[in-house]
Amino acid sequence: MKVIDPSFSVLDEFFVHGRLLEQIERCGRVCYKSEDRISTESARPFIKGIIKRGHESVLEMAQIVLEIEVDSELTMHKFFERIPRFCQVDKLERKQYLLSGNPRVFRDLARHHRDLKVVKAVLKRLTEFHPVLFEDLVPRFGWVPQDGIVVRVLPSEEIENLPLEQLIRHRVLLVHLIINRAVSHELVRHRVASYLQESQRYCRYGEARFGGEVVFIRPCFFKEGSDEYLLWSDAMSQAEGIYLKLLKTSSPQAARTALPNSCKTEIMVHATIEEWMHIMRLRTSKAADPSMREIMLALLPEFERRFSAIFGPIRDSLSPENCKRSQGTASALLSGT
Numbered sequence: 001m002k003v004i005d006p007s008f009s010v011l012d013e014f015f016v017h018g019r020l021l022e023q024i025e026r027c028g029r030v031c032y033k034s035e036d037r038i039s040t041e042s043a044r045p046f047i048k049g050i051i052k053r054g055h056e057s058v059l060e061m062a063q064i065v066l067e068i069e070v071d072s073e074l075t076m077h078k079f080f081e082r083i084p085r086f087c088q089v090d091k092l093e094r095k096q097y098l099l100s101g102n103p104r105v106f107r108d109l110a111r112h113h114r115d116l117k118v119v120k121a122v123l124k125r126l127t128e129f130h131p132v133l134f135e136d137l138v139p140r141f142g143w144v145p146q147d148g149i150v151v152r153v154l155p156s157e158e159i160e161n162l163p164l165e166q167l168i169r170h171r172v173l174l175v176h177l178i179i180n181r182a183v184s185h186e187l188v189r190h191r192v193a194s195y196l197q198e199s200q201r202y203c204r205y206g207e208a209r210f211g212g213e214v215v216f217i218r219p220c221f222f223k224e225g226s227d228e229y230l231l232w233s234d235a236m237s238q239a240e241g242i243y244l245k246l247l248k249t250s251s252p253q254a255a256r257t258a259l260p261n262s263c264k265t266e267i268m269v270h271a272t273i274e275e276w277m278h279i280m281r282l283r284t285s286k287a288a289d290p291s292m293r294e295i296m297l298a299l300l301p302e303f304e305r306r307f308s309a310i311f312g313p314i315r316d317s318l319s320p321e322n323c324k325r326s327q328g329t330a331s332a333l334l335s336g337t
């Protein structure tokens with residue numbers, strides 16, 4: 001068995017370079033731990049396969065921000081009457097709006113609200129922008145151009161320069177976390193975010209590519225070498241032995257029933273800055289689970305480095321003792337940005 005510390009990386013580079021499809025593939029491959037299959041050509045076929053299998057949560061792992069100009073406010077009001085839950089809309093000026101969401105949001109718009117002028121105009125633009133994400137939903141005679149509606153996809157530089165209020169609602173932060181299964185279970189309770197997680201149903205840790213062993217996250221509760229730590233370590237070793245024995249006759253999904261909460265998992269979290277602010281406030285509080293707090297206190301300075309006006313006040317609200325801890329753990333846990 002192997003024991004490691006929790007860690008994280010903030011995945012910025014896909015956003016900066018507008019590599020939407022590659023970002024989706026990178027996140028999707030965490031489930032199967034098949035990152036080694038990523039190549040310069042692999043994103044499109046990967047996404048096609050995902051759509052074919054109906055595994056559309058993978059398509060939540062990217063954000064598209066649009067600027068929409070309409071010739072009549074009524075056009076937009078009709079859209080507001082049915083606005084889906086996971087997209088954000090802000091009015092910029094008269095007859096000008098900012099609309100954002102992940103590709104799945106726009107796919108649902110195409111399925112359920114294709115009679116709306118705004119939806120037709122948006123889907124026409126998005127299908128030209130990234131055909132692989134939307135081409136299966138194009139109507140028989142194509143998306144009809146909508147006179148009086150102009151849709152523009154915002155590049156990352158423009159998103160980054162949005163006024164703070166809009167930035168918070170439309171800019172997304174993607175984080176790859178390596179944590180234990182108890183913490184990941186707490187994290188996925190934040191429903192407004194999107195997640196993809198290493199699958200214990202598919203990953204067979206007995207295989208050579210996993211080192212033939214189970215990886216556990218070092219618990220923050222017990223000092224290494226203490227009686228409690230030794231007891232914990234003994235329990236993990238026994239669980240690993242039983243898991244590997246079960247794998248000889250059973251599938252990973254059956255054998256995993258013997259695995260404990262300390263088991264390492266990898267999870268991609270894709271959420272707007274607004275949702276991350278909510279997560280940070282709840283999960284850096286003293287009331288939070290110390291294992292969750294440990295990783296969030298380390299992540300907070302990384303967010304603050306990028307968006308100091310937003311995350312600085314959250315860090316300031318922590319006690320001085322927490323701030324010290326936050327700085328200390330950041331360098332220890334940071335595995336790359």
Ligand SMILES: Cc1cc2nc3c(=O)[nH]c(=O)nc-3n(C[C@H](O)[C@H](O)[C@H](O)COP(=O)(O)OP(=O)(O)OC[C@H]3O[C@@H](n4cnc5c(N)ncnc54)[C@H](O)[C@@H]3O)c2cc1C
Nearest residue numbers: 186189190191192193275278279282283285286287288289
């Ligand atoms: C210290 C602590 C202790 C906890 N203990 C427990 C526990 O003992 N048992 C337990 O089950 N959970 C527990 N939780 C988890 C907690 O109940 C929440 O599920 C979790 O913190 C997510 O918070 P949220 O619902 O505010 O955030 P999100 O799910 O991210 O929601 C963000 C916002 O979206 C809105 N929203 C999202 N979904 C809905 C919806 N369906 N209806 C209406 N509004 C919605 C709300 O405005 C909400 O503030 C605990 C959390 C903490 C921090």
